[in-house]
Amino acid sequence: MAKHKKSAKKVRIGVVDTMFARYDMGAAARFELSQCPGYDEKFTVISQTVPGFKDLAVAAKNLIERDGCSIVVALGMPGSAPIDKQCAHEAALGIMQAQLLTSTPILEVFVHEDESSDPEELVSVFENRSRKHARNAYWMLFEPEQLSQRAGQGIRQGFDDAGPLSLP
Amino acid sequence: MAKHKKSAKKVRIGVVDTMFARYDMGAAARFELSQCPGYDEKFTVISQTVPGFKDLAVAAKNLIERDGCSIVVALGMPGSAPIDKQCAHEAALGIMQAQLLTSTPILEVFVHEDESSDPEELVSVFENRSRKHARNAYWMLFEPEQLSQRAGQGIRQGFDDAGPLSLP
Amino acid sequence: MAKHKKSAKKVRIGVVDTMFARYDMGAAARFELSQCPGYDEKFTVISQTVPGFKDLAVAAKNLIERDGCSIVVALGMPGSAPIDKQCAHEAALGIMQAQLLTSTPILEVFVHEDESSDPEELVSVFENRSRKHARNAYWMLFEPEQLSQRAGQGIRQGFDDAGPLSLP
Amino acid sequence: MAKHKKSAKKVRIGVVDTMFARYDMGAAARFELSQCPGYDEKFTVISQTVPGFKDLAVAAKNLIERDGCSIVVALGMPGSAPIDKQCAHEAALGIMQAQLLTSTPILEVFVHEDESSDPEELVSVFENRSRKHARNAYWMLFEPEQLSQRAGQGIRQGFDDAGPLSLP
Amino acid sequence: MAKHKKSAKKVRIGVVDTMFARYDMGAAARFELSQCPGYDEKFTVISQTVPGFKDLAVAAKNLIERDGCSIVVALGMPGSAPIDKQCAHEAALGIMQAQLLTSTPILEVFVHEDESSDPEELVSVFENRSRKHARNAYWMLFEPEQLSQRAGQGIRQGFDDAGPLSLP
Numbered sequence: 005m006a007k008h009k010k011s012a013k014k015v016r017i018g019v020v021d022t023m024f025a026r027y028d029m030g031a032a033a034r035f036e037l038s039q040c041p042g043y044d045e046k047f048t049v050i051s052q053t054v055p056g057f058k059d060l061a062v063a064a065k066n067l068i069e070r071d072g073c074s075i076v077v078a079l080g081m082p083g084s085a086p087i088d089k090q091c092a093h094e095a096a097l098g099i100m101q102a103q104l105l106t107s108t109p110i111l112e113v114f115v116h117e118d119e120s121s122d123p124e125e126l127v128s129v130f131e132n133r134s135r136k137h138a139r140n141a142y143w144m145l146f147e148p149e150q151l152s153q154r155a156g157q158g159i160r161q162g163f164d165d166a167g168p169l170s171l172p
Numbered sequence: 173m174a175k176h177k178k179s180a181k182k183v184r185i186g187v188v189d190t191m192f193a194r195y196d197m198g199a200a201a202r203f204e205l206s207q208c209p210g211y212d213e214k215f216t217v218i219s220q221t222v223p224g225f226k227d228l229a230v231a232a233k234n235l236i237e238r239d240g241c242s243i244v245v246a247l248g249m250p251g252s253a254p255i256d257k258q259c260a261h262e263a264a265l266g267i268m269q270a271q272l273l274t275s276t277p278i279l280e281v282f283v284h285e286d287e288s289s290d291p292e293e294l295v296s297v298f299e300n301r302s303r304k305h306a307r308n309a310y311w312m313l314f315e316p317e318q319l320s321q322r323a324g325q326g327i328r329q330g331f332d333d334a335g336p337l338s339l340p
Numbered sequence: 341m342a343k344h345k346k347s348a349k350k351v352r353i354g355v356v357d358t359m360f361a362r363y364d365m366g367a368a369a370r371f372e373l374s375q376c377p378g379y380d381e382k383f384t385v386i387s388q389t390v391p392g393f394k395d396l397a398v399a400a401k402n403l404i405e406r407d408g409c410s411i412v413v414a415l416g417m418p419g420s421a422p423i424d425k426q427c428a429h430e431a432a433l434g435i436m437q438a439q440l441l442t443s444t445p446i447l448e449v450f451v452h453e454d455e456s457s458d459p460e461e462l463v464s465v466f467e468n469r470s471r472k473h474a475r476n477a478y479w480m481l482f483e484p485e486q487l488s489q490r491a492g493q494g495i496r497q498g499f500d501d502a503g504p505l506s507l508p
Numbered sequence: 509m510a511k512h513k514k515s516a517k518k519v520r521i522g523v524v525d526t527m528f529a530r531y532d533m534g535a536a537a538r539f540e541l542s543q544c545p546g547y548d549e550k551f552t553v554i555s556q557t558v559p560g561f562k563d564l565a566v567a568a569k570n571l572i573e574r575d576g577c578s579i580v581v582a583l584g585m586p587g588s589a590p591i592d593k594q595c596a597h598e599a600a601l602g603i604m605q606a607q608l609l610t611s612t613p614i615l616e617v618f619v620h621e622d623e624s625s626d627p628e629e630l631v632s633v634f635e636n637r638s639r640k641h642a643r644n645a646y647w648m649l650f651e652p653e654q655l656s657q658r659a660g661q662g663i664r665q666g667f668d669d670a671g672p673l674s675l676p
Numbered sequence: 677m678a679k680h681k682k683s684a685k686k687v688r689i690g691v692v693d694t695m696f697a698r699y700d701m702g703a704a705a706r707f708e709l710s711q712c713p714g715y716d717e718k719f720t721v722i723s724q725t726v727p728g729f730k731d732l733a734v735a736a737k738n739l740i741e742r743d744g745c746s747i748v749v750a751l752g753m754p755g756s757a758p759i760d761k762q763c764a765h766e767a768a769l770g771i772m773q774a775q776l777l778t779s780t781p782i783l784e785v786f787v788h789e790d791e792s793s794d795p796e797e798l799v800s801v802f803e804n805r806s807r808k809h810a811r812n813a814y815w816m817l818f819e820p821e822q823l824s825q826r827a828g829q830g831i832r833q834g835f836d837d838a839g840p841l842s843l844p
Binding site (some may be wrong): 028051055082093095 | 279
Binding site for chain 5 (some may be wrong): 013084089094097101103104108109110116133148151152155156157158159160161166169170
């Protein structure tokens with residue numbers, strides 16, 4: 005174990021989630037990160053909860069600028085009403101801007117409440133998407149070749165991979 | 173009472189509302205803040221009223237940058253016509269940008285005039301949402317654990333909590 | 341009269357309008373400002389005309405940054421075709437950003453050509469909204485209590501006030 | 509002729525157009541500018557062509573910041589499919605932001621391919637709008653009174669002027 | 677061959693693509709660049725893969741600011757559901773902002789999954805559009821006259837050129 009290397013500055017990964025979501029997306033993301041190589045050794049996780057998904061952008065920006073995170077996973081659940089779609093759009097644009105203002109990736113992990121009418125399936129979407137994007141965050145920092153090897157392969161989070169286009 | 177500690181710099185919470193809204197949302201928010209621990213001791217409230225909800229963003233930014241607020245509650249009421257929805261979208265994007273430019277949370281509290289056709293219910297939405305978000309602002313500054321304890325719990329403002337997803 | 345105080349730096353209010361509009365909104369705004377206390381004494385008005393409403397944002401920004409205006413009234417008339425609605429949205433987002441980049445209020449005064457099919461009524465909307473927002477600009481600079489006293493009162497520009505929600 | 513005054517720094521007007529458009533809008537704009545008083549004496553024209561209308565914004569920004577243009581005419585032709593409308597919106601927002609970041613006007617000259625189903629009429633729209641906005645650019649720099657004299661007169665580019673509202 | 681000029685600083689062209697796309701767009705772009713004059717002599721190519729198209733903007737910005745690229749080709753495939761269209765819009769706005777913040781062109785190369793229901797045709801769109809925009813990037817850096825010669829000629833990527841408007 006490398007616990008004696010504690011003095012080296014560890015990389016920080018931020019996780020920000022909401023009270024609004026109906027599933028503990030942050031816990032799923034943190035669990036996945038705890039399974040990644042070097043957890044608590046080469047990187048640590050910093051978490052914050054905000055009221056709703058429109059509050060994610062500035063929180064993520066502060067996790068980067070104030071708390072020194074090198075990447076952030078931002079998790080939220082837009083509702084199913086038309087106004088929720090508009091709010092999700094505003095939240096997504098905020099997350100986009102926060103990335104550009106910090107030159108740091110923020111992985112937007114949104115599960116729309118109406119992606120499935122079956123609660124069990126919806127839970128699996130929450131769990132799968134949150135964990136896969138947490139893994140993506142880890143890869144982006146430590147194993148970028150995992151991403152480039154999958155370029156154009158129709159990789160998905162939440163549901164099964166679409167796979168590359170298949171010709172008849 | 174700690175009134176003798178007056179010389180310590182108090183935290184400031186901003187409240188900005190509009191003439192356009194048909195309910196005194198700012199008063200509701202201020203009342204809630206007056207019920208929070210440490211009111212007028214550890215934090216004070218600064219208020220401003222602007223013409224309409226599109227004027228909230230720059231006012232909130234100035235409450236932060238010019239008046240030293242650590243967080244702002246921005247309250248408005250979009251009308252029910254299609255053009256009102258578009259204006260609300262523009263106002264919300266402005267509030268999003270103001271947060272990112274100041275690295276400071278601004279809680280957007282919008283009650284859409286068509287959320288209920290029953291005036292009594294609409295009043296309760298105005299009152300409940302304005303107060304709950306004022307409380308959220310207080311929590312974000314002084315008791316962030318209140319938020320993290322409720323992560324993924326389907327917390328709502330204005331109406332009853334949706335609660336976490338329940339599996340059969 | 342205080343004309344001898346000319347050496348004191350007067351506050352400047354900007355008015356920017358368009359060739360595209362079918363009513364001289366800028367003239368209406370300037371007339372209202374000329375009726376406000378202290379006109380040409382404590383404040384002066386600086387005007388500019390641009391081709392269309394998409395040109396208002398940068399012009400307003402320059403009235404603030406280059407010409408020293410403390411607030412700007414930006415007046416335009418979006419047409420009734422769908423593409424006009426989209427252009428109005430872009431223009432409004434630009435005005436929002438100009439405010440945030442300058443930390444200065446710019447009151448967006450848009451009259452949509454299809455707000456009324458009756459030319460006489462439309463003229464009254466042009467006149468009333470342009471003048472009321474010019475008055476708002478004056479209030480924001482010199483009498484902010486006029487705004488806070490009307491918080492949540494359903495104040496409108498262009499048409500009659502909606503008034504506060506009335507309970508049965 | 510004042511050709512001996514060459515050493516004085518001439519004002520620069522930028523013209524940026526696209527390969528995507530189906531009409532040489534840049535040529536029309538340049539022709540109009542060549543007819544303006546002081547062409548090549550008090551002002552010169554700098555041109556650039558980009559692939560499509562989404563590439564106009566950053567090109568216009570560089571014409572201003574890198575090449576010293578005092579104003580830019582940005583010309584493009586959005587297609588008729590729904591996705592083209594969305595792309596036109598993105599392009600227009602980019603041009604808006606480029607103006608605000610440079611505090612310099614960029615006249616967006618878009619001709620939508622579906623403004624007319626008659627090719628001859630469409631050509632006249634291309635020609636008329638490109639030239640009128642080029643003239644507007646000239647006026648904004650050298651004869652701003654041309655604009656203010658036409659405030660609220662329902663001036664159009666591409667089609668006939670709408671004129672001011674007429675009361676019965 | 678100019679291999680001895682290695683010490684001169686080579687221009688860098690960035691290529692960023694996604695795991696989400698169902699075709700290896702980055703490979704197509706890189707192949708085209710490898711066929712351009714001066715490949716690996718006067719310019720080199722730097723590549724990165726991100727999870728989805730919303731992650732392109734900040735990656736492109738870093739390719740410019742951190743890795744010194746003079747232009748970037750950003751390739752992605754939005755899906756066919758309504759939410760995919762909204763996400764594509766957000767991604768496109770991010771790419772637009774990244775260009776403006778860096779004053780550097782980023783060619784957005786999006787192939788919408790529903791541009792064709794025929795997989796073979798869709799593959800040809802992927803291949804053609806990716807390569808043509810890679811060529812455009814090369815032209816913008818090294819042969820801008822290739823673009824200006826084609827101004828207003830209805831040039832397309834992905835499908836056949838529309839050509840200039842033809843009059844009867």
